[in-house]
Amino acid sequence: MKSKFSWQKGANKMTIAVLALQGAFLEHEKMLHRLGISTIEIRQKKDLSQPFDGLIIPGGESTVQGKLLHDLDLYDELKRRIENGLPTFGTCAGMILLASNIENDDSKHLGTMHITVTRNAYGRQLGSFHTESMFHGVGKIPMTFIRAPYITQVSDDVTVLATIDGNIVAARQGNQLVTAFHPELDNATDVHEYFCKIIGG
Amino acid sequence: MSNKRYELNKNLAQMLKGGVIMDVTTPEQAKIAEEAGACAVMALERIPADIRAAGGVSRMSDPKMIQGIQKAVSIPVMAKCRIGHFAEAQILQAIEIDYIDESEVLSPADDKYHIDKTKFDVPFVCGAKDLGEALRRINEGASMIRTKGEPGTGDVVQAVRHMRLMQSEIRRITSMSEDELFDKSKELAVPYELVRYVHENGKLPVVNFAAGGIATPADAALMMQLGAEGVFVGSGIFKSGNPRKRAAAIVQAVTNYKDAALLAKLSENLGEAMVGINENEIEILMAERGK
Numbered sequence: 001m002k003s004k005f006s007w008q009k010g011a012n013k014m015t016i017a018v019l020a021l022q023g024a025f026l027e028h029e030k031m032l033h034r035l036g037i038s039t040i041e042i043r044q045k046k047d048l049s050q051p052f053d054g055l056i057i058p059g060g061e062s063t064v065q066g067k068l069l070h071d072l073d074l075y076d077e078l079k080r081r082i083e084n085g086l087p088t089f090g091t092c093a094g095m096i097l098l099a100s101n102i103e104n105d106d107s108k109h110l111g112t113m114h115i116t117v118t119r120n121a122y123g124r125q126l127g128s129f130h131t132e133s134m135f136h137g138v139g140k141i142p143m144t145f146i147r148a149p150y151i152t153q154v155s156d157d158v159t160v161l162a163t164i165d166g167n168i169v170a171a172r173q174g175n176q177l178v179t180a181f182h183p184e185l186d187n188a189t190d191v192h193e194y195f196c197k198i199i200g201g
Numbered sequence: 202m203s204n205k206r207y208e209l210n211k212n213l214a215q216m217l218k219g220g221v222i223m224d225v226t227t228p229e230q231a232k233i234a235e236e237a238g239a240c241a242v243m244a245l246e247r248i249p250a251d252i253r254a255a256g257g258v259s260r261m262s263d264p265k266m267i268q269g270i271q272k273a274v275s276i277p278v279m280a281k282c283r284i285g286h287f288a289e290a291q292i293l294q295a296i297e298i299d300y301i302d303e304s305e306v307l308s309p310a311d312d313k314y315h316i317d318k319t320k321f322d323v324p325f326v327c328g329a330k331d332l333g334e335a336l337r338r339i340n341e342g343a344s345m346i347r348t349k350g351e352p353g354t355g356d357v358v359q360a361v362r363h364m365r366l367m368q369s370e371i372r373r374i375t376s377m378s379e380d381e382l383f384d385k386s387k388e389l390a391v392p393y394e395l396v397r398y399v400h401e402n403g404k405l406p407v408v409n410f411a412a413g414g415i416a417t418p419a420d421a422a423l424m425m426q427l428g429a430e431g432v433f434v435g436s437g438i439f440k441s442g443n444p445r446k447r448a449a450a451i452v453q454a455v456t457n458y459k460d461a462a463l464l465a466k467l468s469e470n471l472g473e474a475m476v477g478i479n480e481n482e483i484e485i486l487m488a489e490r491g492k
Contacts, residue, residue: 022238022456023219061216061220064240064452071238092216105275120275124277144208
């Protein structure tokens with residue numbers, strides 16, 4: 001494979017952890033394997049003792065994953081590592097877990113990213129949709145939204161990366177990347193490559 | 202239903218993977234299920250154990266009752282319609298249900314035809330006890346499959362039998378030569394393309410959950426180790442002594458289904474499990490409905 005980014009030279013040395021509590025974690029792992037990146041699964045606290053360079057929080061149900069983070073005693077350690085700069089990529093439910101504010105929900109989860117999100121912003125399953133749209137610095141990419149949230153507010157340290165009909169659907173704050181859509185469900189590897197670039201520095 | 206809509210519906214099932222879908226009959230139960238970590242709830246008036254006990258014809262639930270549950274929780278809400286009863290399915294679509302279960306737990310409305318699920322925008326999950334049934338339902342438009350098991354019994358033997366049979370048929374097709382696939386598709390009465398997909402991928406083209414008779418964290422772990430991608434728990438939770446605790450334990454068991462030490466802890470002090478009926482003690486075999 002022709003090297004598009006500098007990180008690709010080191011890709012075979014890179015390991016990304018995927019939070020595997022519930023949801024579409026295998027899809028992320030397959031995507032990363034296509035890029036030649038090793039993965040490990042985080043299912044409980046002892047899994048955190050393995051070395052890894054970045055973390056993906058997948059789609060699924062944020063209520064389930066949020067609860068299991070506490071039940072399995074992963075919450076404090078993960079929050080600390082993300083706050084200390086661990087590159088982290090959250091998709092859909094993952095974005096909700098990272099948000100500091102959830103508009104239509106009293107709960108707050110990791111809350112490490114200064115964004116306000118609305119859960120199920122497009123309604124029930126009949127509101128799920130697929131589209132193609134611009135992702136800043138990457139170009140036009142496929143975007144699949146499943147009972148998806150979107151971002152309604154960001155603070156000054158957050159960069160907006162994609163919007164659809166005026167709603168923010170992708171953003172970055174330092175080493176944290178979030179998308180309301182599911183790049184792991186489509187063929188294009190662009191967003192995962194973008195995340196690897198963040199890890200590569 | 203457009204191709205894209207079918208993809209989106211399969212995608213929603215992917216988001217449910219590694220999760221537990223719980224039967225609930227009231228908004229209060231739905232709240233308990235959501236707080237315990239259910240990835241979706243199945244709204245129905247009577248859980249399978251009570252349907253079994255009550256006898257008589259069992260139908261789709263009151264839409265008002267389903268809507269009450271939709272309002273109570275933020276996770277996906279599923280509901281059941283009778284096999285072949287497309288009008289019940291149309292009603293469930295009209296109230297924007299997230300998933301329809303065309304279910305053998307209710308009395309079948311049609312003893313020959315299942316619903317043509319390709320005519321709907323909302324997704325369908327269907328029960329299957331072998332690979333042929335699973336692929337026939339997928340061909341009709343189902344975007345998720347579950348084992349039939351024997352609902353309302355608390356006896357996991359049939360779910361195990363169905364999951365084992367399906368997995369062993371999949372393994373057999375994976376090792377077939379390409380010219381044998383044509384005959385296999387005739388034998389299973391399913392399109393060649395679906396058999397070919399199984400041959401090439403070693404799995405169903407949609408997500409496959411376990412259902413029927415799952416009552417303990419160990420039952421859930423057993424089904425996950427046998428190849429289920431998640432579990433439905435029906436009567437097992439709200440027919441037990443401590444629903445909240447049992448539900449949360451089953452959720453954790455599905456995430457860490459291979460960690461026996463953790464499973465031991467999760468199985469402690471759960472209170473009374475649902476009483477259960479053995480397979481040979483029951484009069485109606487729901488799994489025999491709809492092939």
